[in-house]
Amino acid sequence: QSLFGVSYPFDAYMGEIASGKQISFENSFSNVPEQVILTDFLVDRIYPVSTTSPAATVVAKVENQIVGTQLKKGKGVAYYCGFRPRDDQSASLGYESRTLFEILSAANAYPSTGKFTENDNPTYVSRTTDFFATKFPNGTTALVKHYRTHRENWEGGFSRNEEADAKALAANPLPSDELDIQHLKINGRDVTYRGKMNVAFRTDDSGKLIAFNGVQCTGITVDNVNYKFSSQPVDICYVPLDAGLKTYQLRVAGEGEISLPVPFAAGKAAVKNGKSDIKHVVKDGNMVLNIDGELSGKWIDITFK
Missing domain, CATH: 2.60.40 (Immunoglobulin-like)
Structure with missing residues (x-):
């Protein structure tokens, strides 16, 4: 708790159920879109805190409860997120959700080279264009078509079924x-x-x-x-x-x-x-x-x- 400058009241309930509620963002995270909490499962519970350091800044709330903070620590910054940031690259609900990416972007986790007005970091490019990009240690840049907005409809699992795959592709061609x-x-x-x-x-x-x-x-x-x-x-x-x-x-x-x-x-x-x-x-x-x-x-x- 000293790392983030917050206090969390531990209890036997392991967080609070907040299904259907929205997480709103402010201050340095003000450009992050609101996120809806989908379920009452353990992974979707929230963990509200109160700040104990005057230097801690609130960056996320659920109603009036603080669930996200920012605190500068030495040469770095410590962020507390008392919720699960969604990041859905398969548009499985019919739309893309990328709260985790937006949070990391706001935290400058994807710095650009500074050569252009656009951010040319490969991870940033991968989530904001039609291409998946990566950079290798020797300086090689690789690009492929990104299917992050292509809604998945296959049955999943750990083995392939050619007949089922053919039906899925016929209904939803790549x-x-x-x-x-x-x-x-x-x-x-x-x-x-x-x-x-x-x-x-x-x-x-x-x-x-x-x-x-x-x-x-x-x-x-x-x-x-x-x-x-x-x-x-x-x-x-x-x-x-x-x-x-x-x-x-x-x-x-x-x-x-x-x-x-x-x-x-x-x-x-x-x-x-x-x-x-x-x-x-x-x-x-x-x-x-x-x-x-x-x-x-x-x-x-x-x-x-």
Whole structure:
């Protein structure tokens, strides 16, 4: 209780039943929408408190009862939430509820890079756009279509029933897997892309593209620099194998001329499929090669020099 600067009167009832009541938010949480308490189950009970520290600020109430507080502690902030913040990403009630996300956002748990006016934190982007975004330790950003607003109607359980799944999908088809990304601000980058299913990319410190994975795409635009890989949609995976970006692997499912950005100031490259050399050209910061039916879908080894 000293951590939050509040006092809670313990009793044998383990909280108060508040089904049907609303939680309202104020002060630093004033932008958090009201939340309705759905049930009288134990998880939905509330735990009202009174403040014991003059520095504690009330941020949430149920009627006149305090159920949320904020208290600055050293370099951090301690928040007390005496209720269950709902967070429903499947629209199971016909609408999305995201109180937990809104609370964490108000508490600055999802800081942006500060490069844009929009918050480009991947978790924030995932709950406010059509895309689920994540960032990996090496700096790679991955994006997929987010189905958080697609209402679930499957029967659940821990095993699959193909017949039941087919009926559920027929009644409630999944949205298209097409990605149509237009100037999305994510992890400090401005991204435009069109493809299917998923896309992942990585840039160096200067913002230059150094790795990419995409499905049925022709290229990607990062910070207004257009990287055109092909004239027709292909599946492409282009990834470095070492920290120095000298050795890469490439896999293209499709056919035609493929153009890829080379790392650093590489002027030459050795390109092989197994022991066979592959004809290519390194020019103007790009490596160009032709993928035919024989090379489509196969891994190609690249060593830049």
